[in-house]
Amino acid sequence: MSANPSAAAAALVVARDLTKDYFLDGHAIHALRAVTLDVAARDFVSIMGPSGCGKSTLLHLLGAVDVPTAGELRLFGRDARGLSDAERTGMRLRHLGFVFQRFFLLPMLTAAENVALPLLEAGAPRPAREARIREVLEYVGLGHRARHKPGQLSGGEQQRVAIARALVNRPQLLLADEPTGELDEATGRQIADLLAQLHADGTAIVLVTHNPELAARATRRLRMRDGRIEGDRP
Amino acid sequence: MIGFLAIRGLFRHPARTSLGVLGVGVAGALLLDMQMLSRGLQASLHRILDSIGYEVRVTPRGTLPFETDATFPDGHRIAAGIAADRRVDHVAPIVGGSVYAARPGGAPIAAFVYGMDPPTEALWRVVAGSDLVPRDSVHAVVSPALAGALRVQVGDTLYAAGEYATPLGMLRSPRAYAVCGIAEFHFDLRGQRSFAIGTREAQRVRGESGRDGLSLLAVALHDPAVAGDVSAWIRATFPEVQAYSVAEALDAVQSQLAYFNLFSFVLGTVSMVVCMLLVGTIVALSVGERLGELAILRAIGLRRRRLVGLVFLESLLLVLLSLPVAFGAGQATALWLDGILTRAPSIPVDMSFFVFTRRAAVRTLLLLAVSGAVAGFYPALLVGRLRIAPTLHREVMG
Numbered sequence: 001m002s003a004n005p006s007a008a009a010a011a012l013v014v015a016r017d018l019t020k021d022y023f024l025d026g027h028a029i030h031a032l033r034a035v036t037l038d039v040a041a042r043d044f045v046s047i048m049g050p051s052g053c054g055k056s057t058l059l060h061l062l063g064a065v066d067v068p069t070a071g072e073l074r075l076f077g078r079d080a081r082g083l084s085d086a087e088r089t090g091m092r093l094r095h096l097g098f099v100f101q102r103f104f105l106l107p108m109l110t111a112a113e114n115v116a117l118p119l120l121e122a123g124a125p126r127p128a129r130e131a132r133i134r135e136v137l138e139y140v141g142l143g144h145r146a147r148h149k150p151g152q153l154s155g156g157e158q159q160r161v162a163i164a165r166a167l168v169n170r171p172q173l174l175l176a177d178e179p180t181g182e183l184d185e186a187t188g189r190q191i192a193d194l195l196a197q198l199h200a201d202g203t204a205i206v207l208v209t210h211n212p213e214l215a216a217r218a219t220r221r222l223r224m225r226d227g228r229i230e231g232d233r234p
Numbered sequence: 235m236i237g238f239l240a241i242r243g244l245f246r247h248p249a250r251t252s253l254g255v256l257g258v259g260v261a262g263a264l265l266l267d268m269q270m271l272s273r274g275l276q277a278s279l280h281r282i283l284d285s286i287g288y289e290v291r292v293t294p295r296g297t298l299p300f301e302t303d304a305t306f307p308d309g310h311r312i313a314a315g316i317a318a319d320r321r322v323d324h325v326a327p328i329v330g331g332s333v334y335a336a337r338p339g340g341a342p343i344a345a346f347v348y349g350m351d352p353p354t355e356a357l358w359r360v361v362a363g364s365d366l367v368p369r370d371s372v373h374a375v376v377s378p379a380l381a382g383a384l385r386v387q388v389g390d391t392l393y394a395a396g397e398y399a400t401p402l403g404m405l406r407s408p409r410a411y412a413v414c415g416i417a418e419f420h421f422d423l424r425g426q427r428s429f430a431i432g433t434r435e436a437q438r439v440r441g442e443s444g445r446d447g448l449s450l451l452a453v454a455l456h457d458p459a460v461a462g463d464v465s466a467w468i469r470a471t472f473p474e475v476q477a478y479s480v481a482e483a484l485d486a487v488q489s490q491l492a493y494f495n496l497f498s499f500v501l502g503t504v505s506m507v508v509c510m511l512l513v514g515t516i517v518a519l520s521v522g523e524r525l526g527e528l529a530i531l532r533a534i535g536l537r538r539r540r541l542v543g544l545v546f547l548e549s550l551l552l553v554l555l556s557l558p559v560a561f562g563a564g565q566a567t568a569l570w571l572d573g574i575l576t577r578a579p580s581i582p583v584d585m586s587f588f589v590f591t592r593r594a595a596v597r598t599l600l601l602l603a604v605s606g607a608v609a610g611f612y613p614a615l616l617v618g619r620l621r622i623a624p625t626l627h628r629e630v631m632g
Contacts, residue, residue, distance in 0.1 A: 060623040089532070098533050106239075106242075165534065
């Protein structure tokens with residue numbers, strides 16, 4: 001269990017005694033057990049731990065794609081447990097960015113079209129949309145690959161497109177689940193550099209990883225075991 | 235946005251989409267054919283009646299035009315009474331029925347006589363020679379089938395009589411006419427042996443002169459819009475006859491063709507169900523393959539109803555893409571089937587079973603759209619119930 005009280009005032013995420021249980025064949029699986037955590041506006045938090053310790057579950061709760069079984073969870077100042085599905089969707093669109101291990105780009109769309117999806121959903125007008133897509137693809141170093149489809153891009157480039165998609169609506173918090181898990185060491189390092197740059201430019205990041213080198217880039221490093229946070233150190 | 239995603243999504247697997255489109259197109263073709271068949275004969279009759287140009291038809295009570303050999307008496311008195319109405323432009327008295335015909339020195343054969351006065355081309359179309367003239371009592375136009383059977387041509391003499399003395403092998407009290415033309419008769423059955431002469435002459439041949447029996451009065455109006463009013467007025471004024479506007483005649487015919495409706499309803503329903511199953515299967519398979527992607531789209535902030543709409547749109551797009559196939563194959567099949575069916579005996583030569591009408595096209599479009607929408611229901615339900623976190627977990631683990 002760990003919290004960062006100094007950042008509580010500007011916290012994007014406030015989690016208190018967060019619990020998540022799943023039921024499989026009538027048996028309860030305790031994925032999270034009384035997790036307490038704050039994430040402030042300029043935090044870069046890494047979460048490490050063995051497989052099945054609850055890292056991804058915690059990330060899903062912080063990302064408003066799941067709801068806790070018990071405990072208090074405030075996201076961007078609002079009680080996440082009281083939010084409707086539509087409100088959680090709106091929160092994900094406007095305040096959160098997701099990056100996944102497997103990139104999850106739509107293969108029939110170009111890089112620019114993949115990046116455009118959150119902007120289209122947010123109703124951004126075309127000129128602003130096109131300018132923002134150019135800007136964010138340039139930011140991740142793929143301005144010249146805008147018209148390429150995922151199948152024409154390397155793994156590292158695909159992950160950059162996924163990061164661009166996550167950033168395009170200027171989220172306050174970026175959630176990354178094993179973002180270098182499918183990349184070779186050199187490419188993983190480039191993604192790590194990009195995330196560090198993002199943090200330096202003002203985006204809060206919560207990162208789940210098995211990669212100690214990537215975790216070392218974070219300003220706060222958490223360790224999880226059996227659904228609990230065991231350590232929180234800068 | 236969902237239109238863009240739906241189109242891109244469908245063409246992600248071009249071969250599968252193309253096969254699906256072909257399958258839906260074939261089911262749609264059958265649906266179109268059934269829509270064309272359900273009212274085809276009626277539409278075909280409508281087209282013929284419109285081309286003839288008379289808005290009201292008067293027949294013996296309880297019959298449709300030329301349904302039987304029945305006639306009504308005092309025909310010209312009734313015709314004059316109708317013609318006196320200011321809404322009526324003119325009235326054509328018509329006699330039709332079975333008679334015997336022969337060439338000089340030849341054996342008599344059964345034939346059908348049309349008597350029409352004034353002799354316009356309302357019931358036939360002259361294809362060789364010339365037509366009858368007003369109050370014609372000396373000429374006849376004959377159908378190709380009768381001309382062939384009697385081996386007569388323009389300029390030859392034709393004998394006609396209402397009775398045939400079998401022991402003598404001769405016509406009883408025959409009347410002679412000069413063949414002035416060869417004509418195709420709109421309501422003839424295939425191969426029917428027919429000829430046309432003036433009304434009074436036809437009454438003489440049929441033995442109807444004494445009672446002035448007529449089979450039909452064709453009534454032309456100044457304003458076609460009042461056809462229903464005029465037919466009602468005729469029924470009320472002359473209770474011994476039945477009067478039909480074109481619409482009323484078509485309704486009467488339609489009620490006699492209920493089995494065509496039933497047939498087309500059953501096959502049309504089957505084709506709709508096939509279409510629904512095909513579209514539903516393709517889209518459900520596609521959704522099943524893309525659950526991870528759909529979960530990602532939800533995770534990055536796309537609304538649930540947006541994705542449900544996407545799935546419905548994909549179903550509708552499959553149907554939309556199949557329309558050229560459905561309409562092309564449907565028309566081709568209809569032409570082929572119509573060719574087979576209209577060669578059957580007892581079918582008037584100008585009639586068609588399958589008629590492409592705006593109604594048939596619109597109904598086909600609507601039914602296909604409904605099929606697509608219903609087919610999208612189950613895949614949409616899958617997307618609507620999609621839980622993001624477990625789906626993402628499964629995708630990563632998988």
